[in-house]
Amino acid sequence: MLDNMKRSILVALWFVFLTFPLMVVKVNTLKNIVEWRWMNMLWVALGAFVLSIVWRWAMVRRDLKSSESDSTDDDQARPGIGQRILEDPKIFKPVLLVLAVVTLVFPLVVDIYQANIMVLALIFVVLGLGLNITVGLAGLLDLGYVAFFAVGAYTYGILNSFWGIGFWTSLPIGGLMGALFGIALGFPILRLRGDYLAIVTLGFGSIAKIVIENWEEVFNGAKGIAGIPRPGLFGLDMTIESATTYTYYLMILMVLFTIFITNRLKDSRIGRAWMALREDEIACVAMGVDMARTKLGAYAFGAFWAGLVGVIFAARNTYINPNSFTFMESALVLSIVVLGGMGSIVGVIIAALVLILMPEYLRAFAEYRMLMFGAVMVLMMIFRPEGLIANVRRKYTRSAVKTEGVNA
Amino acid sequence: MPETKKKLLEVKGLTMDFGGLRAVDAVSLEVSTGEIVALIGPNGAGKTTFFNCVTGIYNPTKGEVLVHPPEKKTQRINGFKPNRVTTIGMARTFQNIRLFHNMTVLENVMIGRHCRTTTSIVGAIMRGASTKRQEQETIEKSYELLKKVGLVNFADEFAKNLPYGAQRRLEIARAMATDPFLLLLDEPAAGMNPQETKALDELIVRIRDTEKIAILLIEHDMKLVMNISERIYVMEYGKEIAQGTPMDIRSNPRVIEAYLGEEADA
Amino acid sequence: MQYFLELSCSGLVRGSIYALIALGYTMVYGIIQLINFAHGEVYMIGAFIALIVSGVLTIYGFSGFSILILAALIAAVYAAAYGYTLEKIAYRPLRNAPRLSPLISAIGMSLFLQNYVLLAQTPDFLPFPSLIPDFDFMEPIAHIMGSAELVILVTSAITMIALTVLIKYTRIGKAMRATQQDMTMARLVGVNVDNVISMTFVIGSVLAAIGGVLVGSYIGQINFYIGFMAGVKAFTAAVLGGIGNIPGAALGALVLGLAESYAAGYVSSAYEDVFAFGVLVLILILRPAGLLGKAVKQKV
Incomplete structure (x- = not known):
């Protein structure tokens, strides 16, 4: 002592x-x-x-x-608290119900400012889920993720300011552009090892910002693009309040959509290949998985979400400039993934909400937030590398009817 | 049932250089259907490098690697990527076990099915009837394989929590999941106790007899090799110094010298 | 022609600063295969400490060269202390962790240190006193190369020679080379590997701090963010030369500095950083082993 x-x-x-x-x-x-x-x-x-x-x-x-855990092989027998909540329907169902109600009434009881912040937080939830595919599932550390977010935002900004194309048309285009850029940037760096990959993606992120800043003719440089319309609803005229509420519900749908899709992919042939790639690239390839295709898939799919919510981000702000797409944003999304638990969807959602909302509501905290993010990343790696909520181990059930002829 | 032996793998004069170093020097080798063939030699003889050349991890400097898949055209696979080699029908295990540690035992085997299934990103999202069927088939097949190697009770365990011997068997199951006609095992008995080695011994013979998969194994453990293999190739310093039946090899003076030399060093 | 010489000179100056930082990256990578992402922050902290020390000393009536020497000395001591502590807190507990863990920890540390300086000092640019006096003998060629530039080139050259001597001939240098070759073996023959790693961080940090002081007094202003870009570029230089290779890092840094300077001078300075990143990406794709590095086959 x-x-x-x-x-x-x-x-x-x-x-x-x-x-x-x-x-x-x-x-x-x-x-x-x-x-x-x-x-x-x-x-x-x-x-x-x-x-x-x-x-x-x-x-x-x-x-x-x-x-x-070295001495006992069976330490995985007792699941963590997160897994217990998720697996026990008695706890899980009421929790889900309460969450659903809170989510639905939220914009009706708070003012427009709060709703707007919530929209931002939800955007980061989707970004976190998207990056979670690339980093958490496939193990490809991407430090320039914000570039795809920028691609989406500027896709909408440019389509709208040059040709007057609306939100709903831009939304899928933004997502596809994100995916396209994901493939284009992923292609040359397929062979790179983890840490080199990190630096190169960091480079891509920074290049994207510099190009946007300096290419006046297309991106309007540092001034950015203003007057981007909010999401429309059958051409209805909406007040700012109702438009914000509308964007909020849109974002909720978006988050649900993301969860649904990413969950399906995670539990599929593709998702397993991503995980195997993360665990051991050589063994993965030796088991017949096409490394290039699998990696590009992970990049494209992760980038797709960033492009998609990039469009919504532009619509929410009605104004975009290069300063929204710095390395800090990439680091923020990465800390969401790290804090939430790589590969875990629930963890990422919680982490995104905490990291975005906390500085907004605790003003004193806002100043220190990047400091805290940094510390959190270090501490998580040392003490809880699996994140707040560890990835739930999936169990597979065999169908009741035995398929015949398995002994080929 | 009587069957005619057919060549499956034919390696001619394979050579691999690293910078100035010649790790494998003009090695030739053949494996035919229904055979268990062993490749032995002292440490550093170039056995694993040879394996890596055959399975596409390295691109050999010289020589030919020809594959004659049953009922398909012969292919020269020099420079093929490992996944293509596996897809053709040659699967391998690793000397220093390379499992997917944070995936379950069952999932490890399911990865082996990857190249025999077709679900795409879009298919996985839609999750249509054919995707579901394929997924279910993958699960069934993987369970069957786990049964064959005696790991079915560990199906939902993380691979990293398996005992050592079980990890080796899981690697074999994972490789078998790719539906190979030839299995390449890189020191499958390394680090096993005599009991485990004997069980492995039986497993390998069973794979050959019931699954009709030919086997090429690298081994250090002379006893295992002598018991189960039909033919043995011996390498030393990158060169092939002998080949023949276990009987021939046992009495070959060059092999004795190579092994005794190594014993004396150890 | 004169323009070309000017560009060459400023390129060399840039290059030698990058070299001082790149050496730290390459030494650490050589030993523990970690991209010490926070290395740029150590350089920034070195510059800040030099600024603070020289500010205080100026107020208390010290002058000229004595300030430069004292400021550089204290900055080097502090940078060493920061480098040492950094390794102990953020990297040592992760020695056996999966490869991405220490990298994420390093990024966290980099964010932390940046914001620590931002909060403790200021988010604004601070004017850095020009500590390097104008030499009379430089007068005839001052339009091409100023005194500050001369000092930077000479200091960097001396530092690099000292480092080479240290690594080639001293006990710790031998231990470092042994650890780089094979950590387990070095431990078995009695090298205290933990100490060697700490020393590597300390030496790298001192070099970075010297770079920081030189840059501060050359450019004349610093802020909390200078470490980020400098770090990335120095890393680029290290990769360019072949990561883990000490002469390679110096060569890569000079090549990068010159290339950047010409690109800024003849093409456009707005895209200067794009150019540096472009070089990095190209090198990694075309020749990942770098200019002087050897290709390493991964063991299967």
Whole structure:
């Protein structure tokens, strides 16, 4: 115990030293003033002390857990709380019912501002689900995912401002454009290993933004495209309020649609091939899976969703510019996937809602959110790499009627 | 029932260079229907490299790899991608087990069915009658295979939680799921105890006899090889130094020298 | 012709800065096969610390060269401390994790450090004092190469020579090379692999900090975000030269710096970064082993 204290004090001192110039000193080189913020030093010391104790405790637990699972082969027998909720219909059904009711009445009881934020959060749910296919299922780390989002948004923006094409026509085109770009960018990088892939996709994301910023004739450069119409409903004239409510319901449908489709794919020949690719590329190919086709499929399908909600994003904002499509957005979507649990749909939804809504409602938190995202990504990898809700293991049932002639 | 032996795999003068290093030097080998053929040799003899050349993981520098699938045209498969080789009908296992750890045992076998099924992205989304039928067939077949290798009780377990010997058998089941006419096993008995080795021994013979799959195996364990294989090829330093029946090999002075030399090193 | 020389000179300057950062990437990758995504942030922190130190020293009446030396020294010490801590917190617990885990952790660390500096200091650009004096003897060629540029080139050259000596002839250098060859074997023959990895981070961080100080006083302003782009470009340089290969990183950095400078000068500066990424993508696709790297076959 005392030893523990001593170590924590040492850690606290180390961090006081480490953060001293940045946290305590602040120079104004123009006016030649130095500001000494000694209080910060105290906070750092206290914070580091406490965190170091928590850290060591968590590390001990982590090591215990991993040695436990090494010794028993059967630790998977007890499913996590997430899986229990999902598998027990007695809990699952009422929870679903309550959720459905809340979801339906939400825009009727809150103001337009709140509904608008919710729409944004739902857009990120779909983005998370989309990236989850590429990263979580197929194991292809994509750091430039936001590029496909931009493709969708600008597809609508350009189609509308040049040719006056409406939302509903643009929506599928946006999705297809996303998928197309997914294939086009995926093609040259098929052979790359995981970490190289990450850097190249990061490059693609940044290139996309720079091109949009500088190609005035098409993208209107840094000024962006304004006056994009909201989603229409049989040409009805809608107030901003009703248009927002309408967009909200549209987004809810969109999320359900995404869940439905991705679920079907996950439990199919294609989804299994993606997972196998993630687990071991060489073995996967040796078992007869076409690597190129499978990878491109994962890219295209992940990018499709980004393109699709990109259109909705443009319609929600009625205005787009390159600043909505930076590396930060890519990192945000990635932290949603990481936090939610790679491959897990429910986890991703929860993570998206938490990460988007929390900074909106806790203003004090907003300033620190990128800091927190960073910390969360590190901590999740160390302590809970499977995410908040681990991917549920699928069980297959054999049909009652035995097919004959299996012994070929 | 009497059947005429037919050539399945024919490798002629296969050579593989890595930079200046010649890992496999003009090795020739044949496997015919109903055979169990072994490829043995001391560590570093180039056996696994040979396997990798045949299964498309490496593209051989020189030589021919010819496949004569039953009831189909002969193909020269040099430079084919591994998935094409598997689709033609030659499936393999790995020396250092390469299972899909975070997928269930059953799913591992189901992956083997991938190249024999056709559901596309659109088909998976629509989930029509034919997709459902195919999926059900895949499940049934995979269960049957698990039964054959004695793993059916572990079907819903994650592959990583299987004991070592069971993982090896799962690899064999996964490879069999691709409907091969030739199974290539890379040191299937490595790390197994004598009991497990004996069971494996029986399994391999059973696969050959009841499934009519020919087998080419790399092995270190001389006993296993001598018991079950019809013909043996011996490699040392990338070269083929002997071939023949187990009897021939046992008395071949060059083989004895190669193995004794290795024993002395160890 | 003069324009060409100017571009060449600024390209070399850029290149040598990239080289200082790229060495850190390549050394770490060589040993633990990790893209230390947060390495660019260490460089940024080095620049910030140098700025703060020189600001304080200026106010307390120090002058000229003494400020430069002190600021660089303290920045290097701090960068080393940050690099060391970074490895201990974010990477060491993930030594045996699947390959994507440490990479995601690195991205998290990069975001964290950026925003830490943003919150602790400022989101705005800060003017960086020009610490490098104008030398009289540079007067005749000042229109092509200024004093600051000379200092950068000379410092980088000296640093790289020092690094080469360190790796070739010292005990720790030998241990590093051994660990790079085969970590398990190095451990078996008594190398403390954890220490070697820590040292690699420390050395890489010091180099990055030197780069940070030089860039700060050359360009004259810094903010919390400079590490991101510099990091990506330095990584590009490391890959260009063949990742894990130390002379390769230096060569790749010079090639990239020159190429970028010519592209900006003759084509368009707006697409300068696109150009750098384009080079990266092309290299990875056409020659993933880099200019000086050896192709490694994956073991099956």
